[in-house]
Amino acid sequence: MEDQDLGTIILAVSSELVFSIGSYKGKHYAKIRKFVKTGKYSGPTKAGLSFTGHTLVALIKILQQLQASLPGVQEQEIARLPKTGDREIVVLIMPPDDVQSLPNIDIREYIESANFTGFSKKGVRFNWHKLQDVLALLQVQAQQLQQHEKQTPTLFPEARPEWVNEAEKLNSPASGGKDEVLEKLLPSGPKIFPEDFLDNVQGGAQEVELSSDVLKVEQQSDGTYAVCSEFGFCHGVRNPTEGNYLFYSWLRGKTKVQLPQEMITVFRTVKAYENYLRNLQKSLIQAYERKSGHRPIAEHRVKQVFNRYGLPWIEGS
Known part of the structure; x- marks a missing residue:
């Protein structure tokens, strides 16, 4: 059976990681190869790894915990996983290439035998900002291995390996571990836009129906502004601030927005929200920087948090 490619992650102009499922002697494995x-x-290349379902699920859990823990940038060993006989899989944090960069994650085979002790050439390394993508593809691999295991005939279905049941829990919200920073600063999530920022609405409102496609505020050729998608939707607005009112609402999942007629109300609401976001960015970055000791990784984490909650990133905060 030929390997079934599931996805690719670009590392650089000339290199990439390919995630696949393959089989050997009737048993399926998850594979990561560097091309x-x-x-x-x-x-x-010779750099590559293969995992059983049990090892893959354990690796995913470790990387999820690593993502939530936000470790420092010094070289450190995170975990070891048994592979076969005299071989283990070791997860390490490697220092960034420079002070402005994020650290790297190294997943490598370690051998301890009579003839050799140390790391082999089999392994993969990727930058911290690729971790979320790597986890997503590892989870796809786990789901595929789980399906193959369930389809394998057996006299005792209830006796299937425990990792088969654990694979179903990998995508649950609680699977990534606790984020102490968010639990402290955003215990109930961010404030809702625009509801939590509207004050003394007068003059009525107009309902605007937005597209579910990706939107952005842009200036038209005639100098006016509009909220548009790449697929033909375009709604004209009075100015960029009104455009942001609609755009910020869309980011929070709204496709029907009550747009205040009074421009002063729109302006105050948007500015209050942007001030809230600036303060939130600052507080989160400071908290994550205290935890990691590295500002670039703190900023990267906060951008991930903002993206998850549908919050716009305010430059220069």
Whole structure:
């Protein structure tokens, strides 16, 4: 059976990680291979790993906890997973390339035998900002292995490996571990826009129905502004602030928005929300920086949080 490719993550212009499912002697494995493209060679390298379902589920849990824990940037060993006999899988944090960069994550095979002790060439390394994408593809692999395991005939279905049941829980909200910073600063989530920022609405409101497609506020060729998608939707607005009112509402999941007629109300609501976001960005970045000791990784985490909650990123905060 040929390997079934499930996804690719670009590491650099000339290298990528390919995630796949393969089989050997009737047993299925998750595989990660590094591919390169150079003037002399294009194809897979010796750097690559394969996992059983049990090891894969354990690795996903470790990476989820790592993502939530926000470790420092010094080289450190995070965990070891048994693989086969004299081989283990070791997860490490590696220092960033420079002070402005994020750290790297290294997942590598370690051998301890009579002939050799140390790391082998089998392993993959990726930057911290790729962790979310790597986790997503590892979870897809786990789901595929789970399906293959369930389809395998057995006299005792109730005796299937425990990892098969654990794989179903990997995508649950609680699977990634606790984020102490969010529990402290956003215990109930962020404030709701625009409801929590409207004050003394007068003059009525107009209902605006927005597209569910990705929107942005842009200036038209005639100098006016509009909220538009790439698929033909375009709603004209009086100015960029009114556009942001609709855009911020859309980011929070709204497709029908009550737009105040009084421009002063729109202006005050948007500015109050942006001030709230600036303060929230600052507080979260400071908290994550205290935890990690590295500002770039703190800013990266806060951007992930904002994206998860549908909050716009305010530059220069």
